[in-house]
Amino acid sequence: MITRRASTTALVGIAVAGLASGCLSSGGSSSGSGGGAATASGPGKSSIEVEYGFGNEQETAFQKDLNKFASANGFTIKFTKSASWDTEIRARVAGGNPPDVGLFPQPGLMCDMAKTKKVLPYDDATVATDKETLVPGFVGAGTCADGKVYGLPSAVSVKSLLWTDQKAFAATGDQQPATLDDLLKLTDKLRASGKTPPWCIAAESGQATGWPITDWIEDLVLRLAGPDNYDKWVKGELKFNSPEIKPAFEYFQKIAFTDGNVRGGTKAIVATNFQTGGNALFDNPPGCYLFKQATFIAGKGGFPDAVIASLDTTAGVTAFPPKTVGDNPVESGGDLAAAFNNDTNTLKLRNFIASKDNGIEVAKAGFFSPHKTFDVSLYPNKTLQKIATDVLYKSSAARFDGSDLMPAKVGAGTFWTEPVKWISGQQDLDTTLNNIDASFPKASS
Incomplete structure (x- = not known):
């Protein structure tokens, strides 16, 4: 359980989020790929090359799942790991030597290639079958501007999570918040109760410092503006400083900019490492009570090893609360x-x-199937099982990471750097939002 985003542009939770260039269709309402789907041709090659960018436990498990399928179907697989997906896949496609199958952590790059017919759409029947069991919204992530489905997810991460130390939070006597309003009330109550600040918030990630704040904002936009406006926003059809989107930043400001709310103060946010920034939850006495981060944080390199070893009895986790x-x-x-x-x-x-038949070994390694019918007992601990059943598979509207669906100039650029200036006190919110808007290229569809 590591991240790739710190070294490239995309966060890997228990799977990988991806970059994009803003050419996805809105909402994922398309249920088919139109009339241009590829028809299988020929007797089938004896060896199929698959290229991807993830590693460690996920890579090993992924290979086991695919090798079993290939063996049963009479072919072998050449596995190619890409150290820099964006650069390497572009070079291979430009050189006329792409792999047979690619695992895109960058839906927008996939859509760019689809425009020039470098990748092939799914047929309607396959999309319809998968859509029956996929979490709502996931088909849309691979649907490009022409309405055709070019990519479908193999494994997913969950970012909309709120972490606590079970015993420390229970000692406060408080309940987990049911709504965003409740979260503000809880924050105020915890701040007023003593010296321990309510929140740990961490955004330092070397050259990629700032990306963890995008996850905060995206979750808030999804809740406060709704899924349809979220889709418009990531395509550039709604500005950052619009009345639909700005409230997400204002909500974050209430939490992060209020004296006493954040461990180390507001300016410490951009100096605190995103992987270890929540470890103070487990200090004695606790250094904070609440931490928002994706599922990767419960893996090696995230929470302390002792916490991970007893995750089910130590760490508490719940869905980041909705508006309603x-x-x-x-x-x-x-x-x-x-x-x-x-x-x-x-x-x-x-x-x-x-x-839905893929991912048995991947699940055992702790990575989520995007299919809500998946056997959750295969996940290796009760914490992941809870995230699957109570959060992911009960989703009313799933959306891929917004910054990763935006043009890289914004999603891996100004959406990182401008909020850092804001949080650091170098500029106000309106300046921050206007600067991001000015950097957003016109939507290409």
Whole structure:
């Protein structure tokens, strides 16, 4: 459980979120790929190359799942790990030597390639079958501006989470917040109760400092503005300083800029490392009570080893609260399986990767299937099982990471750097939002 975003541009939770260039269709309402889907051709190659960018436990488990399928279907797989997905896949496609199947952590790059017919769409029947079990919203992540589905997720991360230390939080006598209003009230109560600040917030990530704040804002936009406006926002159809989007920043400001709310104070946010910034939850006495971060934080390199070893009895986790009780929007990320040719075995493998039947070994390694019918007992601990059942598979509207769906100039640029200046006290909120808006290229669809 590591992240790639710190070294490239995308966060890997228990899976990987991705960059994009803002050419996705809104909302994921498309249920098919139109009339241009590839038809399988030929007897099938004896070896299929699959390229991806993830590593460690996920890579090993991914290979086990695919090798079992390939063996049963009479072909082998060449696995190619990319150290820099964006650069390497562009070079291979430009050179006329793409892999057979690619796992895109960058839906927008996939859509750019789809415009020039470098990747092939799914057929309607496959999309319809997968859509029956996929978490609502995930088909939209791989749907490009032409309305066709070019990629479907193989594994996903969950970002809309609120972490606590079970015993320390229980000692406060408070309940987990049911709404965003409740979260503000809880924050105020915890601040007033003593010297321990309510929150740990951490945004330092070397050259990528600032990206953790985008996850905060995206979750808040998804809740306060709603899924439809979220889709418009990531495509540039709603400005950052619009009345629909600005309230998300104002909500974050109430938490992060109020004296006594954040461990170390507001300016410490951008100096505190994103991977270890929540570890103070488990100090004795606690250094904070609340920490918002994706599922990767419960893996090696995140929470302390002793916490991870006893995760189910030490760490508490719940969904980041909605605006209204009963809603459950979820921000997520994942790799999208796409095909570069219509060879029979290429399409067979691509379709398997995106299907509900894939991911048995990946789940055992702690990575989530995007299919809500998946057997949650396969996840290795009760904490992950709870995230799957109570958050991911009960999602009322799942959306991929917004900054990763924006043009890289914004999503991995000004959306990182301008809020850092704001949090550091170098500029006000309106200046921050206007600067991001000025950097947003016109939407290309």
